[in-house]
Amino acid sequence: MKTRMRWNCQSDGCFFDKKVARLEDFDDCFGGKIGMTDVDGLVERNGHFLFVEWKAPEEKLPMGQRILFEQLTKLSDKVVVVVIHGHSSMSQGSHPVQYQTAYKGRWSAVEETNIDRLRGFLKRWYTWADNQGDFQWHM
DSSP states (O other), X not given: OOOGGGOOHHHHOOHHHXXXXXXXXXXXXXXXXXXXXXXXXXXXXXXXXXXXXXXOTTOOOOHHHHHHHHHHHHHOTTEEEEEXXXXXXXXXXXXXXXXEEEETTEEOOOEEOOHHHHHHHHHHHHHHHHHTOOOOOOO
16 A cells, blocks of 8 residues: 555655545534644654644644644653654655644744754654653753
8 A cells, every 4th residue: 555655646646636535524523613633643652652743834833733732742741742844845855944842731942953853853752652761852
């Protein structure tokens, strides 16, 4: 099965047209302004969860997602959310410029980053989850 990461738009067509659900079709199932959201990445290790959300450099995290991530991280000290701002394309790769984490319902300060620092953070998260030690906020 081809995943989004292994999809070839030229030979397979537009991934979003062929594989992505129209979540807005279900917005009337919930009260008020509530609607479904998606998460760009999720990793589990030893019952620890890392949720990854990617946004364009100047794009703000919508209030609904902000509330969701705060509430999600309050459920357990085994849940971490990292919001990454940067440029990304399937052909050019990922170029993160900033990140922010949520842990235990609190947000860290926004910090500047690059691909190597982000990779280091992800590796440290994995080590934390693998060893079940104390989570370190900063990259």
